[in-house]
Amino acid sequence: MDPKLLEMLVCPVTKQPLAYDAEKQELVSRAARLAYPIREGIPCLVREEAREID
Template sequence: MQTPRIDPRHVFDVKTLEMLVCPLTKTRLTLSSDKSELVSVAARLAFPIVKGVPLLSLDEARTVEPEEIKAVAKRPSE
């Protein structure tokens, strides 16, 4: 089975992460291990990345469980 081709325009550029902050706490965001979300450890929120674009709206965010926060906080920064 062939893997689907990913449009390069839909890939989140990790360099952009340095410029983004959590809209609630204004703290640094961390890229999730599967690169599908930006996580705010301070706010305990995860913001989805859709087609390479982070949706930094509180309406789009999901609450992150404490176990997930611990895992993200222990990982080295990108």
């Protein structure tokens, strides 16, 4: 994940920054407790596509 791109992306629910999980290929919103998938290098920031995390 390009660090400059990551700096620009925010959670669509909370508008807070996202953390990159390289192992799971996800962008994580700790505030919303959601993980958004990255598919073929493209972040999918759609609430319905995210999975809930603990």
